[in-house]
Amino acid sequence: MKPAPFSYFRVATLGETFDRLEEFGQDARILAGGQSLVPALAMRLSAPEALVDINPIGELRGISVTDRHIRIGALTRHAEVERSAEVARHLPLIAEAIKFVAHPAIRNRGTFGGSIALADPAAELPACACALGARFEIASRTGRRVVAADEFFHGMFETSIEDGDVLVAAEFPRANGNSRSAFAELARRHGDYAIVGLAAQASVERGALIDPQLVFFGIGDRPVAARTAAAGLNGGGVSDASIKAAQDALAADLDPPNDLVGSPEFKLHLARVLMGRVLRQLVADQ
Ligand SMILES: Cc1cc2nc3c(=O)[nH]c(=O)nc-3n(C[C@H](O)[C@H](O)[C@H](O)COP(=O)(O)OP(=O)(O)OC[C@H]3O[C@@H](n4cnc5c(N)ncnc54)[C@H](O)[C@@H]3O)c2cc1C
Structure with a gap:
């Protein structure tokens, strides 16, 4: 099958993203890796009026480590997480689990934030995020807020993300030397x-x-x-x-x-x- 017609917007900043999300309201979908959204469009399980492609937004990508946290940007590809020495050292649970997320071709495009935002109940990363006490940073036109992983998942494909929101990053506390996963x-x-x-x-x-x-x-x-x-x-x-x-x-x-x-x-x-x-x-x- 082919998707229903939609408008496509490639945005360079969060500000532009909020503009488009406001313009189309519930008829807009954020496009990240597209590995779940595009099949849903093709099967007409979803027929939004507009796709807002956030891939150019650099601030949503990358893995960084501070004294207290490891931060994974929402647009970081699964494959990058899988190859990251910092993730292997500080988040061995994620390093282990990500190998079970789909197949290499899908991990090359799919994003960490896409898996979290989608909230498939059978997905690996949401459960790991809960076990590790992660927090999610969400941006909207009115500012940023942080939601603990164990409060973020409300039900099947339901999360704290509301219309107009963009998931920015996941932040994990650094484990101590006795931590095992x-x-x-x-x-x-x-x-x-x-x-x-x-x-x-x-x-x-x-x-x-x-x-x-x-x-x-x-x-x-x-x-x-x-x-x-x-x-x-x-x-x-x-x-x-x-x-x-x-x-x-x-x-x-x-x-x-x-x-x-x-x-x-x-x-x-x-x-x-x-x-x-x-x-x-x-x-x-x-
Ligand atoms: C054959 C196949 C097998 C798979 N197997 C597994 C598996 O075993 N385990 C698993 O966990 N996943 C699996 N997946 C899904 C894959 O991991 C996807 O990459 C992931 O679910 C979604 O990431 P994405 O970047 O592709 O998101 P997209 O498909 O682009 O988006 C998914 C949803 O999240 C929203 N979204 C994305 N990013 C953001 C953001 N930053 N802020 C707000 N909303 C956002 C989108 O609007 C959309 O509603 C599989 C997929 C396929 C096709």
Whole structure:
């Protein structure tokens, strides 16, 4: 199929972006890497009047590191994140997860901010952002605001981004020396969206997990933190018994939907499997 006709605007500044977004209101879409938006247009799942192509805006691109944060600009391509030595050193969870985002050709065009703004519940990066305590910077005509990742995702394809907003960057706190992360997902084929996945981060001190963050994806309408399981693990070590207790706690934390991918029981079973794998990974080098 071909997309419905639309106007195309290539903008050089955020100011121009706001002009176009205001002009077309709900009938405008921001175009970043186009890897999700263009297929949606081609299938006529979306038929906006105007595409606002933000690719020329330099301030939305790049990875920078300060004493306290790592900042990834919204327009930074997945491939650049994947190759970044700074990401590998400071955000190993992202470095690991990004290899599971689609395929190399899509990662060459798709952007970090596009994945966050799209908020597909089965996407890897939103869950990683929640596990790592990221914050998102959003710009609009009236100024800038910052939203914590765990408040940003409202539901399937629903976020704190409102009409007229542009996601500018994601900012991650720098981890301390005891910080460990682990990632696992189950998909039909490598590069497909996950059936179920788990992104985890914790401080590991003498074998004990401190403040573990265990965030599932593909199992709800947004990233889902396994808070009961995490509370039970906090301060203790990883053993067969603690893994079993964390797996059992998932019945309280997760409420998987019954859909074409599988039954709730099937997904809960996969989540238990991933919980075991990820907890062992977290303490693997202790
Ligand atoms: C075959 C295939 C497999 C894929 N598999 C996976 C996968 O396994 N995991 C995964 O996570 N993704 C997957 N994707 C999606 C891919 O990662 C996309 O790159 C990503 O979802 C969107 O990024 P984009 O830059 O292409 O955004 P676009 O397609 O340009 O935009 C997506 C949406 O976000 C909005 N948007 C984009 N940037 C901004 C911004 N800065 N501010 C405000 N709104 C913005 C757009 O208006 C649009 O609504 C797959 C895609 C394909 C085609």
